[in-house]
Amino acid sequence: MPNSNAKFHCNHRGGQEAGRRELVSRSLQSAQHCLEDQDFGTAYAHYLLVLNLAPELKSSVKETFQFTLFKWAEELDSLARIQDLFNCYEQALELYPNDEVICNSMGEHLFRMGFRDEAAGYFHKAVKLNPDFADAKENFYRVANWLVERWHFIMLNDTKRNLTYLKAIENAVRSGCKSVLDIGTGTGILSMFAKKAGASFVYACELSKTMYELACDVVAANNMEREIKLLHLKSLDIEIPKHIPERVSLVVTETVDAGLFGEGIVESLIHAWEHLLLQPKPKIQDVSTGDYGRVIPASATIFGMAVECKEIRRHHRVGTQEVAGVCLSNSVQFFSPTYASAGSEETVEPYTTEKLSRIPGGYVPLTEPCQVMTVDFNNLQELKSLAARKPWKLSLPVTEGGILDAIVVWFVLQLDDEHTLSTSPSEETCWEQAVYPVQGLLDYSVKTGDTVMMEVCCQDCYLKIQKVSCLTSECGMDFSDRDDTLSLGNEVELCNALAGLQTTSKQDGNGQVCVLESTEIALLNNVPYHECFKAAMGKVLLSLNPTKDLQSMDVDGHGSGMNLQESQNKSSLDMAPDPLYILDVSEGFSILPIIAGKLGPVRAYSSIEKEQHQAALNVISEANHFPKETLEFWLSHLEDESVVLQRPKSDKLWSIIILDVIETSGLIQQEVMEKAAISRCLLHSGGKIFPQYVLVYGMLVESESLLLESAVQGTEPTLGFNIAPFINQFKVPVRVYLDLSTLPCLPLSKPAELLRLDLMNPLSNSSSREVKVQICKSGQVTAIPFWYHIHLDEDRSLNTSDASSHWKQAAVVLDEPIQVQVGDELVLDVQHHKSNISITVKR
Known part of the structure; x- marks a missing residue:
């Protein structure tokens, strides 16, 4: 009977509903009891059950569920149950896919464990979901600097560099190169140049997940997604025909750093010649056929010169034997990591990089520029012989007396027979120069007629300059330290750079060696x-x-x-x-x-x-x-x-x-105010926290340099290609590691106090403040550099913008420049959240 069946099903459904409600009620009660007992794992399991049975409760239990999730995740983290931790977050995001707090927390766990690409994705999503979520914004800005290095913006804004590459690629394609592989494509700009030049087949590889996804977006936005095949691979892992159908006739790449070889160009080109490129051009061949392989850049010439530079010196040599009454014993020798790398078995970058045209205090060339070496990227045997080549001696005649502080290196890339790019310090270029600080000498003074001697080799994908010494003009006496001291790097164990400080020691007749970061040496000075x-x-x-x-x-x-x-x-x-x-x-x-x-x-x-x-x-x-x-x-x-x-x-x-309180980068240390609040409770009566308070100062400036270093400026520098909106997603509002003494900028206002951070009374601090600033020079406000006066007490303070400071400065870069006239008054809305300072400008 139909009616009886209907009644039975209705009663059955009613019974199920009642049972569901009962189970949900009991689980909520159990979850609450577990929370009171701090049994977060069981409480989390109960909440999962509740939310799966009763999705309508999502909004009402959301905050408690988040609290439970975060507490349980902390426990799992402390127990190293990493897979369980991520499983919990994945379950939570299935229930709350658009919850910015959960996304941000997931990103924090991923970032702590070294998964930066994945962390950035969650931080980015959290910011998109809630643009005002300060924690997620700060996290994203910090991880963005890891994922998309700032030189991408500077390089893409370098119109000369882009145009030179485009012309060289056009020449190659016109001469018959129809299939192109772009190694380390980045944003994909060189691949798009190749397609624009008329290449039939273009392939591009990129190892970074973030940059690969960015390149996919860029190529699609420029309507080339069907014409350029992007591979999320290291070039060494590309196989034929698995990834590309056959060998290509042209490889284009810019996998070069300030020291030329540091991004592995030699290794990748050896592999390309052996596995991915057509055979090189024979000595006698009809050029018009184009059925041979070639590389852009075709070759490079490396140059070097010795310089005197006080700024390099104070970051790599301790210049005093006594600091505030403390004797720095002769039994401890301080060196920077570049010195330790000279003979180290570990792969450690043997140089630092500097934009010498903007280095504080400038530099003095002590020798003429000298050719260090040349390399032909179209010669497989030459590339193979580089790593096996024995170290060779190089001598530079001293043309100007002074203090020998560093060997500076740059190079000229010969893209083809017609087109070159130079990274010389005298050129207007997006490049920095490689700096090899001189350390370990008994006497650093040189005079005209002396000779600076050094040993050069290619090792671990790096150009190394080591065993620097000076030969005097009078007696030919070598003023370098003893050979055993010069080779101390063999005995120096360097910690991973990301783990922070790199120190080691060695007890011998010369005392203990202590290897410090360059910023720590600057602090000692x-x-x-x-x-x-x-x-x-x-x-x-x-x-x-x-x-x-x-x-x-x-x-x-x-x-x-x-x-x-x-x-x-x-x-x-x-x-x-x-x-x-x-x-x-x-x-x-x-x-x-x-x-x-x-x-x-x-x-x-x-x-x-x-x-x-x-x-x-x-x-x-x-x-x-x-x-x-x-x-x-x-x-x-x-x-x-x-x-x-x-x-x-x-x-x-x-x-x-x-x-x-202040990072050497120019930012406020993370969680410093939380530490100050704890510290305040642990002080003896009359005791003090140092510093007692910090004043943040800033001023309005016009600086094209800061704009070019912070975001790609439209399509003009990228020769019409639409790249800016995609890479500019990774721009950060605050530029760090600036030196205001050499920053190309025009001050438009006097310095103004922006914020006070009181560490002795942290509860009295305000997280926001409005500051009125009067314009004293007409122009366009593009940025607000800021620095700190660190007050140890009312009578003594340190200025982080002083010449002797080991700190750098930072600047907020505006999204849109503001035109101002003398006498105008602008209002700065200054916000401080954790370690992040944000400044917005209102008229």
Whole structure:
């Protein structure tokens, strides 16, 4: 009977619905109990069940579900259950595919684990879902610098470079090259040049997932997706006919860095000649057939010269034996990583890069430019012989007396018989130059008539210049250090650069070698920094323990009374006062704890983790005759940074806590205000956090350079191809590592105070502020450079834009320039969120 069946089905459905509601209710209750018991894994499982059974509850339980997910993910992370962690996030995103908070959190986990491409995708999605989500924006900006390096913008804006490549490719295609492979395509611009020139078949490969996807978008936007085959592969992995049907007649590439070979061009071209290119042109052949292989660029010539440059010197050589009263013992030798790489078995970049035309203080050529070597990219045997070639000697006659600080290298790319590109420091070019700092000499002075000697080789895909020495004109005496010192790099173990600091040590007759990052060496050379800290620390310690001995301390850096260490020793004999506790949680290598040890009976704690850093500090401590207990290394084995800010003993509090507030890049350190809030609770009465407060200063400028370095400026520089909208998705509003003293810009206003960050009273800080700025020169506002005055107390401060500063500066670059006249007044809306400063301009 139909009616009876209908009634049965209705009752059955009703029973199912009641059962579902009951199960949902019980699961919600169980989830709540689990949360109270901090059993996040079980709570998460209950919420998954609830949301799958009752999707209508998604909005009402969303916040609690997010909290549970994040807590459970933290547990899984700590247990190294990585696959389970990602499974949880994937389940969560199936339920909430458009939740920007979950996307951002997933990205954070991915980024911490080294999956930058994937992390960027989630951060990018979170920003698209909510453009005002500050955490996601900051995360995306930081990861964007990893994924799309800033030189992409500068290079794409270099019209001369683009036009020269286009003409060379057109020549090759006209002469018969109909099939083209673009190795390391980046945005795909060279592939599009080849297609525009008339190539029948164009293939392009790109290893970076982000750049590959960007190239796909660019090629499609220019209506060439059917004519250019993009491969998400390293060129070494391309196979015929699996990826491309047959050998090609032309390879185009720009996989060259400032040192020419650093991006692996030699290895990739050897493979291309052996597996992907047609045979090279014979000596006798009808050129019109074009059925032979060739490479653009065809060849390169490398040039070098010796220079004097104070800026390079202060980043690679410690220029003082005493810092704020602390003797840097002769038993420790400081070098930068480029020196250590000279004979290292590890593949470490043996040079730094600089735009010499904009280096602070300039440079002085000590020799004429000299040809270092040439390489023919169309000669397979020559390419193969490069790595096997024995080191060869090179000598440069000194034409100008001075201090030998570096060997500077650049090159000329011969794209074809007609077209060249030079990376010389005297050229207007998007390129920087390779800099090989000179280290390890007993005497760096040279004079006219002397000869700078060096050894050159190609190793580990790098051009290496090593064993630099000077031969004098009078007696031919070699002023280089002993050979065993020059080859110390063989014994230096370098840590992974991304892990932070690279230090090592070696005990021998020459003492201990300590390899520091260039910014750490610049910090050791920053005398005002250490003197300022010495005076500020002395003032606090004097106020906390005004004994007779402490009162005789030289807190202002002027010698008077007995030696401070003698004072400390006398104090320990006379009354043995309780020591005052000082904690230094500076990033990197810091001698501030040793400076503190000179200021009376203190117990200084350093948060340095690297064993070799600790060893070097111990040697310096011993050289200054400190008792062993003066310096301790605090919780260096713990991974949780927040634990570093705990107290040394349950009954003791810190007298001074030193925090690193500003990154050397010019940004505010991440989570520094959170650290300040914790630190404030751990201070002895009368104790201080250093710095006590920070003032952010900025000014309005017109700078075409900042625009060109921050975003591709329309289609004109890319010769009509539509690339800008796609790569500009990865532009960041703040440019870092700037030097305002040499930045090409026109100041349009006076410096203005933008923000105050109070570390002693972090709760009093405002996250936003409006600042009125008056225009003093007409022009276009394109950027707002900013820097910091770091106040250790009311009397002592450090300016991060000073010439002696180891810090660089940063700038907010506006999306659209603003035309202004003298007397105009603009309002800057300054926002501070975590470590991110954003500035918007209103009239």
